[in-house]
Amino acid sequence: MPPFPLRGRQHWQRYREIAQILFRHGFDQLVDLLELAPFVPLPARWRRPRGEDWTAPERLRHAIEELGPTFIKLGQILSTRPDLIPPDFLAELAKLQDSAPPFPSADARALIEAELGKPLDAVFASFDDAPLAAASLGQVHRAVLIGGERVVAKVQRPNVEAIINTDLDILFDLAGLAQARTPLGRMYDLTEIAEDFAATLRSELDYAREGRNAERFQRNFVNDAAIYIPRIHWDYSTRRVLILEEIEGIKINDIAALNAAGIDRHRLALESARLIITQVFQHHFFHADPHPGNFYVIPPRDSNELPRIGAMDFGMVGEIDSRTREHLLRLMIAVVRQDAESIVDEFLRMGVLKWGEFDRERLERDLQRFLNRYRGQPLKEWRARDLVNDALPIAFRHHLHFPAELWLLAKVMAMSEGVAQQLDPEFDLFSVAEPYARELYAEMLSPRAVGRRALESLSEWGEEFLLLPQQLRRIIERAELGALQVVVREEQDTARLDRWDRMASRLAASILIAAITIAVTLLIPLLASDTWRILAAVLIALGFANATLLTIWLIVSTLPRRGK
Numbered sequence: 003m004p005p006f007p008l009r010g011r012q013h014w015q016r017y018r019e020i021a022q023i024l025f026r027h028g029f030d031q032l033v034d035l036l037e038l039a040p041f042v043p044l045p046a047r048w049r050r051p052r053g054e055d056w057t058a059p060e061r062l063r064h065a066i067e068e069l070g071p072t073f074i075k076l077g078q079i080l081s082t083r084p085d086l087i088p089p090d091f092l093a094e095l096a097k098l099q100d101s102a103p104p105f106p107s108a109d110a111r112a113l114i115e116a117e118l119g120k121p122l123d124a125v126f127a128s129f130d131d132a133p134l135a136a137a138s139l140g141q142v143h144r145a146v147l148i149g150g151e152r153v154v155a156k157v158q159r160p161n162v163e164a165i166i167n168t169d170l171d172i173l174f175d176l177a178g179l180a181q182a183r184t185p186l187g188r189m190y191d192l193t194e195i196a197e198d199f200a201a202t203l204r205s206e207l208d209y210a211r212e213g214r215n216a217e218r219f220q221r222n223f224v225n226d227a228a229i230y231i232p233r234i235h236w237d238y239s240t241r242r243v244l245i246l247e248e249i250e251g252i253k254i255n256d257i258a259a260l261n262a263a264g265i266d267r268h269r270l271a272l273e274s275a276r277l278i279i280t281q282v283f284q285h286h287f288f289h290a291d292p293h294p295g296n297f298y299v300i301p302p303r304d305s306n307e308l309p310r311i312g313a314m315d316f317g318m319v320g321e322i323d324s325r326t327r328e329h330l331l332r333l334m335i336a337v338v339r340q341d342a343e344s345i346v347d348e349f350l351r352m353g354v355l356k357w358g359e360f361d362r363e364r365l366e367r368d369l370q371r372f373l374n375r376y377r378g379q380p381l382k383e384w385r386a387r388d389l390v391n392d393a394l395p396i397a398f399r400h401h402l403h404f405p406a407e408l409w410l411l412a413k414v415m416a417m418s419e420g421v422a423q424q425l426d427p428e429f430d431l432f433s434v435a436e437p438y439a440r441e442l443y444a445e446m447l448s449p450r451a452v453g454r455r456a457l458e459s460l461s462e463w464g465e466e467f468l469l470l471p472q473q474l475r476r477i478i479e480r481a482e483l484g485a486l487q488v489v490v491r492e493e494q495d496t497a498r499l500d501r502w503d504r505m506a507s508r509l510a511a512s513i514l515i516a517a518i519t520i521a522v523t524l525l526i527p528l529l530a531s532d533t534w535r536i537l538a539a540v541l542i543a544l545g546f547a548n549a550t551l552l553t554i555w556l557i558v559s560t561l562p563r564r565g566k
Contacts (some may be wrong), residue, residue, distance in 0.1 A: 013168050013171060013172055016168050016169070016172060017038065017041050017172060018041040019069075020038065020041075020069060020172065021033055021038035021039070021041035021042050022041065022042055022043075023065055023068050023069055024038070024065055025042045026065075027061045027062070027064060027065040027068075028058075028061050029061070029062070029065065035179075035180075035183060035184070036176050036179050036180065037179060057090070057094075058091075059090050059091045059093070059094035059095075060094055062091060062094065062095075063077070063094045063095060063097060063098060066095075066098060067098065070138070070165070070169070071102065071138030071139060071159075071162065071165070071166065072165070072166050072169035072170065072173070072203065073169070074098055074138050075138065075199075075202075075203050075206070076173070076199055077095045077098045078095070078098050079199055079202065079406075080092075080095055081095035081096040081098065081413075082406070082409040082410050082412075082413045083406065083409055084393075084394040084397040084398050084409065085397050085398060085401055085402050085403055085404060085409075086186070086190065086195075086398075087398070088398055089391075089394045089395050089398060092394060101135075101136065101137060101138075102136050102137060102138045102159075103136060104133045104136040104141050105136070105141065105159055105160065107131035107132070107133070107143070109160050110133075110141065110143060110155075110157040111129065113157055113158065113160065113242060113243065114155065114157060114243050117240045117242050117243045118238060118240070118243070124148075125147065125148065125238055126145045126146060126147060126148065127146045127147065127148050127150065128145060128146045129143060129145045129146075129155070130143050130144040130145060131143070134154065135295075138159075138162075139158060139159060139162055139206060139207065140156055140157050140158040140159050140162070140209075141156075141157060141159070142154050142155065142156050142157075143155045143157065144248065145245075147235070147238075147245075151247065152247075152248040152250070153235060153245050153246060153247055153248055154245075154246060154247075154248050155243065155244070155245050156209060156212075156243070156244040156245075156246070157242070157243055158207070158209065158242040158243070162207070163207055166203060166204075166207065170196075170200045170203070173196050173199070173200075174193065174196050174197075174200075177192040177193050177195070177196040178192075178193060180192050181193055189401055190403075198406065206317045206318065207241075208241050209239065209240070209241055209242060209243065209244035209317075210239065210240065210241050210244075211317075212244060212315075212316050212317045213234040213236065213239055213244055213246070213316075215316035215317070215319050216231055216232065216234055216246070216316045217231075217234060218287060219231045219287075219289070219313065219316065222281070222285045222287065223277075226277075226280075227308070227310065228273050228276075228277065228308070228310060228311060229277050229310060229311050229312075229313060230249065230300060230310045230311065230312040230313070231312075231313055232246045232247035232248070232249055232312070232314070233246065233247040234246050234247075235247075249298050249300065249312035249314060250298075250300070251298035251299050251300040251301065251312050252265075252298060252299045252301070253294060253295065253297075253298060253299075254270075254274065254294050254297040254298065254299055254311065254421060254425070255294035255421065255424050255425075257424070257425070260299060260425075263299075263301045265299060265301065265309050266309075267425040267426055268425070268426045268429075269308075270299065270309065270311075270425050270426075271422040271423070271425040271426040271429045272422075272429075272434060273311060274297070274311060274418065274421060274422050274425070275418055275419070275422045275429070275431055275434045275435075276434055277311060278292060278414065278415070278418040279434055279435050279438050280438070282322070282411065282414075282415075283327070283435075283438040283439070283441070284438070286321060286322055286323070286324075286327065287319065287320070287321050288319065288320050288321075288411070288414060289313060289316065289318075289319060289414070290318040290319050290320040290410050290413075290414055291315060291317075291318040292414055292417050292418050292421065293417060293421075294421055294424075296313065296314045296315045297311055297312065297313055297314070297421070298311070298312040298314070299311060299312075300312050320407050320410045320411060320414065321407065322407050322408070322411065326352075326405060326407070326408065329348060329351065329352045330408065330411075331439060332344075332348050333345060333348050334439060336348060337373065337389075338381065340373045340374075340376075340377060342366045342367075342369040342370040342373060343366060345369055346362060346365055346366055346369065349402065352404075353403070354402050354403050354404055355400075355402065355403075360400060360401075361400075364400075365396075365400050368396050368399065368400070369396065372392055372393060372396060375392060376389075381432050381433075381436075382430045382432065382433055384432055385419065385431075386412075386415045386416050386418075386419045386431050386432075387416040387419055387420060390412045390413070390415075390416050415431070418431070419431045
């Protein structure tokens with residue numbers, strides 16, 4: 003048995019299963035690289051790999067499906083990481099479905115009774131033994147409460163938590179080996195990626211968290227009649243059992259049933275997209291698995307009502323902070339303007355790229371080719387799915403380290419557009435998103451938002467200033483020890499020097515605008531003073547005038563130059 007440095011010895015049998023599945027699907031080099039070869043018996047090594055006519059991405063998908071729930075979830079998450087996975091593998095991983103054979107209803111009944119501490123018939127008037135659906139972590143049964151309310155019971159698979167904990171231990175071991183032995187490990191912190199995945203998966207095992215997510219959506223949409231979120235029955239819900247109100251309606255992609263019910267599919271497409279965009283731009287908290295099976299259309303009860311969209315399954319959600327939203331909006335503006343240089347500048351501000359660790363000219367050239375595909379094309383003809391798919395090779399080639407939430411958001415927008423276009427083939431996602439983007443952009447430029455960002459920047463600069471003496475002392479110490487090296491390189495590319503000069507000028511102007519804004523804000527209370535009113539008014543007017551002129555110059559300087 004190979005000398006595993008961490009937890010490998012206690013999971014010997016599972017290591018054996020993983021090694022043999024990978025080998026059986028033709029990944030013998032990966033088995034050798036990860037020191038799993040001793041787990042593959044000699045007779046198995048002489049067998050022909052399964053699915054010889056499959057491509058490598060297809061073989062990987064089939065191997066992951068055979069490896070079980072932990073690896074299926076890992077594959078689904080990796081399908082949203084084009085910075086890690088080549089595009090052809092990415093497309094295949096996106097086909098992974100979270101489905102599994104149902105487990106016996108007797109096990110579901112036993113688990114509910116154990117979790118609630120009472121017999122099943124003390125809670126339910128009836129319980130349907132045939133599951134509605136089965137997934138890798140659990141399955142769903144219809145039931146009726148004693149009071150007569152129709153509900154669905156989401157029940158976790160027996161021992162699934164122990165199985166997942168074992169697999170996560172193994173993944174940490176394998177991530178450590180891959181970190182040390184593969185080119186991917188030199189570019190990414192694979193152990194950190196494994197830790198993030200473990201946190202995500204363990205949170206999905208907590209059904210109480212899913213219930214809290216549902217209630218957060220209820221609060222966010224409390225005044226929106228177009229969406230319906232089912233009620234959670236907390237008296238009968240735990241970490242492993244979730245009882246929620248049943249939604250009776252038509253699946254959102256059942257076109258024939260929608261037509262038979264007289265539903266306006268064009269309006270429904272607009273509403274379905276609006277709900278997702280509202281979550282992203284206004285609530286900053288979004289449903290991250292918007293496939294058609296999770297949404298139902300509730301027909302109106304009379305002519306005075308409109309159909310409602312009922313949402314299900316809140317285990318996978320996403321959240322983006324205000325700074326990320328602003329980065330995203332500036333990227334969208336740069337894409338619409340066809341400005342590759344501004345896109346790269348925004349990547350640097352986001353930390354997606356690091357100075358000196360990428361080829362700027364090559365990246366701008368690839369981005370310009372990407373933008374040229376949409377040059378002259380009306381915005382209403384753009385498709386989110388095409389934009390995402392066209393950007394994937396660039397993300398992989400240049401190792402763009404976007405936050406995982408942004409990749410997830412891109413997938414959500416593409417899926418939402420796909421659902422809406424099933425309802426209405428002429429649907430235009432960007433026309434729905436545009437008013438929200440304009441509102442966010444106006445908010446981003448408001449004095450309050452500018453002041454907030456200025457205070458944040460000043461705070462960061464203040465912290466850096468306080469650390470400056472320590473950093474200077476370290477530099478002097480290294481110089482005294484002869485360990486300091488200074489490299490001087492002549493830069494022949496005058497265009498690049500000019501670009502850096504413009505960026506430095508913009509940064510200086512932005513800092514000056516922020517400083518003036520803060521100073522003016524501090525002077526406003528003096529307007530109420532008889533002594534200082536005139537002086538304060540003059541200084542405020544001068545401050546606003548200077549800030550306005552600098553802002554105009556800054557905006558003009560960011561516009562694309564002719565011939566570029």
